[in-house]
Amino acid sequence: MKRWNRIDIKLGAVMLGMFFVVLLLLGVVINELFTKFHTQQSHDEAEELASHVVKMLQEQEQTSVDIIGTMAEFSSVDIFLIQADGQFSPRDQVILAQRHYPQGIWDQASLLASHQVVKEFVSQGKWFLLHGKPILDSAGHMNGGVYVVSSLEEMKESIRTIRLMILLTGVGAFIVTLGLVLMLSRKLSYPLLQIEKAARRIAKGEFETRMPVKRGDEIGSLIGAINDLAGELQRYRDTRNEFFANISHELRTPITYLEGYADVLSKGLIEDEDEQRKTLDIIAEESRRLMVMIRELFDLAKMEEGRIDFYPEWVAMNALLEKSAAKVKLRADSKEVELEVRHPEKEQYIWADSNRMEQILMNLLDNAISFTHQGRVMLTLTHGREQVKLEVTDTGPGIPADELPYIFERFYRVEKSRSRQHGGSGLGLSIVKKLVELQGGTVEVNSRVGDGTTFRIVFPSADALEDREKGTP
Structure with a gap:
């Protein structure tokens, strides 16, 4: 297996990729939030200052230009006044010559048309914010305007600092997450890798391989x-x-x-x-x-190849029991085993293959007689509205409880030390179970050591099959 094709590497890469995408999106969102917040704050401050100057000029028409200059110096901004003809005052022209602001930023036409002017621009490699507001007299006539130019460098520096903090935080979180993801992916993939190794050992025939179960998931x-x-x-x-x-x-x-x-x-x-x-x-x-x-x-x-053929018909079970019992009676007598057959007076029928049903009965009877010594084997047929029940009971040594779950498995034989004495190949009960289930019946066994064994076969009765065909519940 290639190093990069391991499941812990793939799992870690997927988890890390998902975290990186989430971290990237979170960083972009936080950056946008802070950028918009600081930008809006700078715009609000500039607009508030421009509005304050306009209000002061409207209320005091003879406001000194020096007062405006003092206000600009105190606020660390540039405040320019534009006259109604669109020209700057002589004081402002001197300051503009010193500042070297771009000529196309003022948009006097919009301002004199009573529109507010808002622009961000770069001058000498630095960012500035321009806010222009018109000045109207009490009659609503244009009386010039005010431009407030404030620096955005402090705001830009704050944003750069925030971005750097976001980047460093993201890198730190990514490194911590990388370690956690590697630990988690290895913890999750370790049992899978152990399972793979165990499966390969089992595939090589090391069936004794076992793994400790330490978790409940x-x-x-x-x-x-x-x-x-x-x-x-x-x-x-x-x-x-x-x-x-x-x-x-x-x-x-x-x-x-x-x-x-x-x-x-x-x-x-x-x-x-x-x-x-x-x-x-x-x-x-x-x-x-x-x-x-x-x-x-x-x-x-x-059966293993799925080539078992069935020829179902209405099988007379009373007659089949008598016939099967007659075939094994000589063998039972030779072992001094009493063979008893019980069935209702009225003939009972099931829908099955008669030859296969005889094979089932003969296997069960042979098995019962083989393991019964001077006792009794009873073949019983009972019926109800829904079911026909067939039981083969012996008084043999019985089957240990821990062996019962396996007796229908192929090749399995109870009392292996005595198996050759009783004969058989260990296939009979497996064949019985398969034949019964393929014909729509069920088979079960009850046994106690020292008390004998009962095999019980159940098939749907004729009445039940008839009701099923008619759709009667």
């Missing part, structure tokens, strides 16, 4: 999800490895039996008919075991 939730994923992958790998070890043994065992006993029979080494019959029974049993295992593997492969 979205990142903490993400870390928890990564840990859960690693745990699930680790458990999947362990069960898969165990499955391959077990399935290789399970396939090899019946094949070895079939090959050995078939070889013995073909060579005529067993002459006693009872022994031959026992040998053929063993061959039949191992063949059945092998077929069940191959069928389960084939079904699992089709």
